[in-house]
Amino acid sequence: MRCDVWWAHPAAGTPALFELLDEVERGRYAGYRREADKLRFLTGRALIRGVVSRELGIAPGEVVLDSSCFECGKPHGKPQVVGSTLEVSISHSGEWVVLAMTDGASVGVDVEEVRDAEVDGLAGICFSPPELTTFKSIPEEERRGAFFTYWARKEAVLKATGKGMWVVMSKLTLAAHDEPPRVTASETTEVDITAVRMADLDRGPGYRACIAVFSDSAPKVDEHEAGELITSLG
Ligand SMILES: CC(C)(COP(=O)(O)OP(=O)(O)OC[C@H]1O[C@@H](n2cnc3c(N)ncnc32)[C@H](O)[C@@H]1OP(=O)(O)O)[C@@H](O)C(=O)NCCC(=O)NCCS
Numbered sequence: 276m277r278c279d280v281w282w283a284h285p286a287a288g289t290p291a292l293f294e295l296l297d298e299v300e301r302g303r304y305a306g307y308r309r310e311a312d313k314l315r316f317l318t319g320r321a322l323i324r325g326v327v328s329r330e331l332g333i334a335p336g337e338v339v340l341d342s343s344c345f346e347c348g349k350p351h352g353k354p355q356v357v358g359s360t361l362e363v364s365i366s367h368s369g370e371w372v373v374l375a376m377t378d379g380a381s382v383g384v385d386v387e388e389v390r391d392a393e394v395d396g397l398a399g400i401c402f403s404p405p406e407l408t409t410f411k412s413i414p415e416e417e418r419r420g421a422f423f424t425y426w427a428r429k430e431a432v433l434k435a436t437g438k439g440m441w442v443v444m445s446k447l448t449l450a451a452h453d454e455p456p457r458v459t460a461s462e463t464t465e466v467d468i469t470a471v472r473m474a475d476l477d478r479g480p481g482y483r484a485c486i487a488v489f490s491d492s493a494p495k496v497d498e499h500e501a502g503e504l505i506t507s508l509g
Contacts, residue, residue, distance in 0.1 A: 278382060278486060278494035280476060281326055281374045283501035285314040285367070291509020292321050295335055299342075299350045315367040318505070322374040323363050325504045327356055330376070335508060345437055353437045364434050364486075371478060374501075375486045377494070383434030385427045386476070386484040394422035401429070401444040403460070409451050423483040424452040428473060431487040432458060436465045456485055 286292060288310075296304060300320055307313045324335040331338070344352035354363055360379045365372070369388030376382070395418070398410050406425065413421050428449055433442050448460035456473035458466060472493050476484035488494045 276377060276380055276488065276490045276492045276494055278380075278474075278488060278496050279326065279374075279376045280384065280486065280496055280498045281322055281376075281501040281504070282478070282498065283318050283322055283372045283374075283505055284370055285311065285372060286318045286321060286505045288314055288317055289509050292317055292505075295324050295508065296320055297340070300340075303350060315372055318372040319365040319367060319374065321505055321508050322372060322501055323354060323356075323365065325501070325508050326374060326376055327359070327361055327363070329504075330361060331359060346441060353434065353439070364431075366430075366434070366484075369482065371482065371484075373476075373484065377488055377490075380488045380490040380494075381435045381437065383431040383436070383487045384476075384484070385430035385434060386478065386482055387423045387427045387430075389420055389423045389481055389483060392419070392422070394419050398422060398425075401426070403445050403448040403462075405448050405460070413452070420480075420483070421452040424475075425449060427483040428456045428475070428485040428487075431473065431485040432466060432471055435471070435487040435489055438465060442466070456487075 324338040327338045328335040339357040340354045341357050342350045342352050342354045362377050362382050364375045364382045364384045366385045368386045371386050373386045375384035433439050442465045446462040450457040458468045458471050461468045470489045473487045474496050
C-alpha cells in the first residue's frame, strides 16, 4: 500500500497561499498569535491542497477539506478530503511540516523536534508500565532521543485513529525505541494491533518522525521534498 510523504519547511505567507484557505481556515490562521504557528498551519494546508490536487487532477483551490473535530465539531480535527477516498495527516515541529497521504487507509504522521523536556516525568504519564520499565533501563544520555522516538511513533498511531490524544497514550505499548516500530499491546478498542503498520521517517538526529496506517499490508513509503510544489502554488 502506497504512502506518500511530503516534507516542507514553513513557507512564507504569500497572498497566493493565503488565497487557498477557505473561510474557516482563515479564521484559524488569524487565531494563531505567533507568526511561526500561522505559517506552519498555512504550509500544512498548502501541502494538502497541492498534493491532493495533483493526485486528483484538479486545481488546488478546488480541494475541499473538512477538519471537523470528531468530538466537538469545531474545525480543529483531522483534515478529511471531501468527496475523495484519499486520506491525509499533517504534523509540524521545528523547521518541518509533513504530510502523509494514502488512498483508502487511515494514516497518521508525526514529526517531533528533539528538544529540552522533562522526559522522565512525561514518560511517567504517557508510557505504559512495560514501556516505562524499558525506558528506565536506557542510559541517561540516550533517554531524550529515545523518548521522542516513542512519542512520534505513538502520536502517529493516535493520529491514524482520527481521535488523537483523546485516546490515552499509556494504553498503547510499543516495541523498544531501537527496534522497528510496532504496537505490541493495546488496551484501547481504538487500536487493533493486528491492523496497524508503521514506518520510521528520517530527518536527521534533531528530529524523530513516524507514520502509521491501518492496513493489511506494510506501507510503501515514497518521500518527496515539497519546496518546488509550494513555490508553484505561489
Ligand atoms: C492531533 C494532536 C495529537 C496533534 O498534536 P500536536 O503534536 O500538537 O501537533 P501536530 O503538529 O503533530 O499535528 C497537528 C495536526 O494534527 C491534525 N489533527 C488534529 N486533530 C486530529 C485528530 N483528532 N486526529 C488526527 N489528526 C488530527 C491536524 O491536521 C493538525 O494540524 P492543522 O490543525 O494545522 O491541520 C492533538 O492536537 C490532539 O490530540 N487533538 C485531539 C484532542 C482531543 O481530545 N480533542 C477532543 C476535544 S475537542
